Amino acid sequence: MVKKGAFLDSFLFNPPFVAAPIEGIRDERVKHGFRIARSVITAGLAIAMKAKTEGNNQRSVAEESFNILSSWTPYLFVNPGDHVCSEYIGYFQHRRNMEDLGAGFIEKLATQNSIGDLFYKALGWESEPLHLLPSADLIVNVSPSPDFKYAHGISQWWQPDLNLQCNKYRYS
Numbered sequence: 747m748v749k750k751g752a753f754l755d756s757f758l759f760n761p762p763f764v765a766a767p768i769e770g771i772r773d774e775r776v777k778h779g780f781r782i783a784r785s786v787i788t789a790g791l792a793i794a795m796k797a798k799t800e801g802n803n804q805r806s807v808a809e810e811s812f813n814i815l816s817s818w819t820p821y822l823f824v825n826p827g828d829h830v831c832s833e834y835i836g837y838f839q840h841r842r843n844m845e846d847l848g849a850g851f852i853e854k855l856a857t858q859n860s861i862g863d864l865f866y867k868a869l870g871w872e873s874e875p876l877h878l879l880p881s882a883d884l885i886v887n888v889s890p891s892p893d894f895k896y897a898h899g900i901s902q903w904w905q906p907d908l909n910l911q912c913n914k915y916r917y918s
Contacts, residue, residue: 748818756820760898763833770829781840789855791864812858816880816918825887827897838884838915854917880918886911 747754771777824831844853857880889909891897902908 749814753818756818757823758820759823759900759903760825760828760831761822761834762830763837765833765837767829767833769826769832769836777836778840778843781836782844785840785844785849785853785856788859788861788864789852791861792855792859795864795867809858811878812854812880813918815878819881819883819914819916820879821883821885823885823887823903825891825897825902827891827894829894830898834879834882834884835886838882838913841915841917857917881916884913884915886913 768777768780771780822831822834824834826832826835841850841853841857844850858878887902887908888911889902889905889907891902896902
């Protein structure tokens with residue numbers, strides 16, 4: 747819809763994030779180190795792939811999709827106890843951390859690509875990346891969750907005593 751210019755207000759509750767569940771790592775230094783390493787490796791592979799195809803002067807499908815989606819900002823409602831969607835928390839915090847470190851260009855490349863997409867592109871099978879979400883209004887339910895079922899359930903969002911953290915993440 748965004749590609750057609752329809753920027754719908756979207757409220758996504760517990761949307762899936764397809765990636766390793768790094769958010770579950772308790773040690774913040776290990777978690778941060780893992781994310782930096784993944785970003786550097788992904789960005790490096792993206793640069794290598796771009797150098798390989800340098801002659802065609804065309805933007806990749808990932809770049810095109812990233813630029814189009816940058817204008818759309820959905821509302822994401824996530825719970826840290828929900829392993830299906832909790833990685834959005836770390837994903838956006840990591841992007842902000844990389845900007846603060848002066849390495850935003852590395853993270854932008856890493857965000858536009860995934861190792862899986864780069865692998866397929868190397869085989870000549872470039873397709874529409876499914877992992878791209880450049881910007882969001884992230885609403886995190888930090889109220890205690892008794893179990894995964896509750897953390898992933900929709901009913902948590904209409905409880906009267908929610909403890910929410912809200913952050914706006916805007917990237918282009």
